[in-house]
Amino acid sequence: MDEKIVKFIKSQHILTLGVNGENGAYLCSCFYAFIEPNLIIVAFGDESYHAKVVQNDNRVFINIALQTKILGKIQGLQASAIISKSQALEHKDAYISRFTYARLMRLNIYTIRLKWLKFTDNTLGFGKKIELNLD
Numbered sequence: 001m002d003e004k005i006v007k008f009i010k011s012q013h014i015l016t017l018g019v020n021g022e023n024g025a026y027l028c029s030c031f032y033a034f035i036e037p038n039l040i041i042v043a044f045g046d047e048s049y050h051a052k053v054v055q056n057d058n059r060v061f062i063n064i065a066l067q068t069k070i071l072g073k074i075q076g077l078q079a080s081a082i083i084s085k086s087q088a089l090e091h092k093d094a095y096i097s098r099f100t101y102a103r104l105m106r107l108n109i110y111t112i113r114l115k116w117l118k119f120t121d122n123t124l125g126f127g128k129k130i131e132l133n134l135d
Contacts, residue, residue, distance in 0.1 A: 001036070001037050001038060001132065001134070002119070002130055002132070004119070004121060004124075004130070005077065005117070005119045005130065005132075006034075006036060006037075008064070008066075008075055008077065008119065008121070009034045009040075009064060009077065010034055011066075012064050012065075012066065013031055013032065013098070014029055014030065014031060014032070014064075015029070015030055015032050015040070015042075015062045015063065015064045016028070016029055016030075016062065016063040016064075016065075017029075017030050017042065017050060017060055017061075017062055017112075018060060018061035018062070018063075019050045019053040019054055019057070019060055019061075020053070020057060020059070021049065021052075021053040021057075026049055026050060026053065028044075028048070028049075028050050030042040030043075030044060031043070031098075031099055032095075032098075032112075033094040033095045033097070033098040033099075034094075035090075035091070035094055037134075038113060038114040038134050039091075039111055039112070039113055039114075040062070040081070040111070040112040040114065041086075041091050041094050041095045041109060041110070041111055041112075042095075042109075042110050042112060043095055043102065043105075043107045043108060043109050043110065044108060044110070045108060046108050051108070054083050054110075058082050058083050058084060059080065059081075059082060059083075060080070060081050060082070060083045060112060061078070061079065061080050061081070062077070062078070062079045062081060062112065063076065063077065063078055063079075064076065064077040065077075071122060071126070072122050072123065072126075073122065073123060074120065074121075074122040075119075075120065075121050075122065075123065076119070076120045077117055077118070077119050077120075078117065078118045078120075079114050079115075079116060079117035079118070080114075080115050080116045080117075081112045081113055081114045081115050082112070082113045082115060083110050083111065083112050083113075084110065084111055084113075085108065085109070085110055086109045086110060086111045087109075088109075088111075091109050091111055092107060092109050095107065095109060114134050115133070115134055115135055116131075116132070116133050116134065116135075117131070117132050117134065118130070118131045118132075119131075119132075
C-alpha cells in the first residue's frame with residue numbers, strides 16, 4: 001500500500017463504519033488500530049446494532065477523515081472491506097496498545113480487511129486521489 005496512505009491511517013484514531021441492515025444503512029464511529037498492510041482492528045459490543053448486522057452481511061464501508069477547515073490540508077480515506085470477529089491475541093494486543101484503557105474492558109475484537117480504497121489528499125494537489133484494489 002502507498003506509504004502516504006499508511007501514514008495517514010496511522011495518524012488518525014477514529015473511523016466511521018457503515019453497515020447495511022434490514023432497515024437500510026447505519027453508521028457508527030469506532031476507535032481503531034491498524035496492522036499493515038491492510039487490516040483495521042475495532043472493538044464493539046455484541047449487542048450493538050452493527051454487530052448484529054455484520055453477522056448476516058460482512059461487507060462494511062469505512063471513512064477516515066482529517067478534521068480541518070483548510071482546503072489545502074484535506075485528507076480522507078473511503079474504503080470497502082470485509083469484517084469478521086477475531087479471537088487472535090495479536091489483534092487484541094494491537095488495539096490495547098493504542099487504547100490502553102481498553103485492557104480494563106471486556107472486548108469483542110473485529111478485523112476489517114480492506115478490499116478497495118480511495119484516498120483523497122489535497123496536500124498533493126487539489127482533489128488528488130489514489131485508488132487501490134487490494135484483493
